[in-house]
Amino acid sequence: MAVSSGSVEQVWGVLLISPDEINLYRKIVKTFKKDKEIKDYPIDLDYYKSCESRVNLAKKIDDLQHQLNREKNDSNWYTKMLS
DSSP states (O other): OEEETTEEEOOOOOOOOOGGGHHHHHHHHHHTTOSSOOOOOOOOHHHHHHHHHHHHHHHHHHHHHHHHHHHHHHHHHHHHHHO
16 A cells, blocks of 8 residues: 555555565565565466566666667767867
């Protein structure tokens, strides 16, 4: 439940956690001092694997976009300095 500007609304979210990340999730829950963990929602592992591959692809795309933006900014900086 989130509270903002005097209104109360219920907020839903999806958290994808791989089996090897469960310890990290538990640390986060402990850090925020939550008494209970979020209930597991059963999923088909084949579906999870396809999601995992899409997330990994999105990360690669994001990394490439970041690299291109950095190179563009560096190029613009050099051009401005030479002007």
